[in-house]
Amino acid sequence: MSYIIKKFFDALCIVFFLSFSDYANAANDIDDTTAQVICNIIGYIWGIGGPLMTVVIIGAALLAIFGRMPWPALFALGMFCGVFFGAKTIIMKIIPVMNSEVEGMLKKCGTKQP
Numbered sequence: 001m002s003y004i005i006k007k008f009f010d011a012l013c014i015v016f017f018l019s020f021s022d023y024a025n026a027a028n029d030i031d032d033t034t035a036q037v038i039c040n041i042i043g044y045i046w047g048i049g050g051p052l053m054t055v056v057i058i059g060a061a062l063l064a065i066f067g068r069m070p071w072p073a074l075f076a077l078g079m080f081c082g083v084f085f086g087a088k089t090i091i092m093k094i095i096p097v098m099n100s101e102v103e104g105m106l107k108k109c110g111t112k113q114p
Helices: 003-019 023-065 071-085 087-094 100-108
Strands: none
Touching (some): 023 071, 023 100
16 A cells, blocks of 8 residues: 555544544433334334234245245244344343343333333
8 A cells, every 4th residue: 555545544543533532421312312212123023023923934934844945044034033022031131230220121112102
C-alpha cells in the first residue's frame, strides 16, 4: 500500500475510535428501546409463529418421510424451532443472578401489555 493510503486509513481509524467514545453513556436509552423492540418481535413470533412453525415442521417431516428432505436438515429445523421459541426460558436458566428489573422485563417480554 502506498504511504497516502496508510495515512488515510490511520486517520479514519482515529476518527472512528474517537466518534464512538460517548456511546457507552447513551446505553440506557438504547437498551430500553432495543429491549422493547425485541420483546415486540418475540410477542409477534409467539402469536403467529407457533401455528406457522407447526405447519412447517409437519411439512418438513412429510418431505423427509418421502425422501425429499434429508433427515439431518429436519433435525436442524426442529432444534432451531426449539431454541427460537424457548429463548426466554433458556436465558432465564443460563443467567442465574440478575437484578429484579431485568428479570421483570424478561417475564413480561412477549406478553400483551395494556
